[in-house]
Amino acid sequence: RxxxxxxxxxxxxxxxxxxxxxxxxxxxxxxxxxxxxxxxxxxxxxxxxxxxxxxxxxxxxxxxxxxxxxxxxxxxxxxxxxxxxxxxxxxxxxxxxxxxxxxxxxxxxxxxxxxxxxxxxxxxxxxxxxxxxxxxxxxxxxxxxxxxxxxxxxxxxxxxxxxxxxxxxxxxxxxxxxxxKCSVFPVEFVVRGYVTGSTDTSLWTVYKKGVRNYCGNVLPDGLVKNQNLAANILTPTTKAADHDVPVTPDEIVKRGLMTQADYDEASRKALSLFEYG
Structure with a gap:
């Protein structure tokens, strides 16, 4: 059709x-x-x-x-x-x-x-x-x-x-x-350059609730919606049954989702791709 x-x-x-x-x-x-x-x-x-x-x-x-x-x-x-x-x-x-x-x-x-x-x-x-x-x-x-x-x-x-x-x-x-066919890491690498978004895991949603350490990133007080971050940050998530769950780099390694070396390489490439695009 x-x-x-x-x-x-x-x-x-x-x-x-x-x-x-x-x-x-x-x-x-x-x-x-x-x-x-x-x-x-x-x-x-x-x-x-x-x-x-x-x-x-x-x-x-x-x-x-x-x-x-x-x-x-x-x-x-x-x-x-x-x-x-x-x-x-x-x-x-x-x-x-x-x-x-x-x-x-x-x-x-x-x-x-x-x-x-x-x-x-x-x-x-x-x-x-x-x-x-x-x-x-x-x-x-x-x-x-x-x-x-x-x-x-x-x-x-x-x-x-x-x-x-x-x-x-x-x-x-x-x-x-x-x-x-590849072996897939059960982690999604989400790079953010702005304090924005409306979903449960978006940076602005969690920030306005008072969260100041998100996925291992320390955030200062006084940020406003849609503000450009001083530097791009990585906020990885892993999958639950039907939604994404934020996770820190330390948790990723401790839970065996990735080795430290694999995480370091993947995070470096994710940030490079974001900056390029």
Whole structure:
């Protein structure tokens, strides 16, 4: 349904969103992600074609002429045509996938708030859906949101590879990333540059309650909402059943979530990424 919707929209507005063409006979689903670091090489196409033969797509060549921007189209005499095509796609959302039922080689499915993740042995197939998540719940689905999120992630993975390698292997579809399976630390590295936020774990929420030592960071009195911090700080969290739990660096090491050396390296890279972006 999603592909048909993209094709309809592309036909209405030539060049705005080139249609994807499913092709079950293509020998490989991989389109190498450009400029990957040497530590993250592309899987040989023959091995991937055996594992994931049914979700092949043709990818528009980067050598082709770039389509006009949405801003350019909506400010031209094609405005009504563009907005009409967008309205006709509002019900065309990728909200659920079940590739493990149809694609040989995919062992299981894990459903996250936004991504559907399929186990392919040494690799994971991550499908970024159009589900919109906020405050630990799914609110709705937004057309093409998954495509934008997936392609934005790929752009950043490519942009920051000089800071740290990543697990990306290929991107065979606008909503799909194939990644090398990694061992994951059960810690989320949250870097903050401002005293702001509205969630239970945000810096302003805890600060206005009187907390002055948050995740190992000593905070002075007198800070105001949205104030820029003197230096960026790291406020790591770990996962409970359905929410994030703030944790200090000492607790991370004492609980065996990470070694001190691993924490030091990860925190250094997290701060470097935040400063770069």
């Amino acid at each position: 999603r592909v048909r919707g993209e094709r309809r929209m592309a036909q209405c507005i030539p060049g705005l969103n080139p249609p994807k063409t499913l092709n079950s006979k293509v020998s490989s689903i991989t389109q190498s992600f450009p400029s990957l670091s040497s530590s993250c090489k592309t899987i040989p196409s023959t091995s991937l074609s055996k594992k994931f033969p049914s979700i092949s797509v043709s990818v528009t060549s980067s050598q082709q002429q770039q389509p006009p921007s949405l801003e350019a189209l909506t400010s031209s005499d094609r405005r009504d045509e563009v907005l009409g095509a967008i309205r006709s796609s509002l019900s065309n959302c990728l909200s659920e996938t079940n590739l493990h039922l149809t694609v040989p080689g995919l062992k299981s499915k894990t459903r996250g708030k936004v991504r559907d993740i399929y186990d392919g042995g040494d690799y994971l197939v991550l499908v970024t859906t159009d589900r919109q998540s906020a405050f630990d719940r799914i609110l709705a689905s937004i057309p093409f949101k998954g495509q934008v999120l997936n392609e934005t992630s790929l752009w950043w993975f490519n942009k920051i590879r000089h800071i740290t390698p990543n697990a990306v292997v290929s991107a065979p579809d606008k909503n799909v990333t194939i990644a090398r």
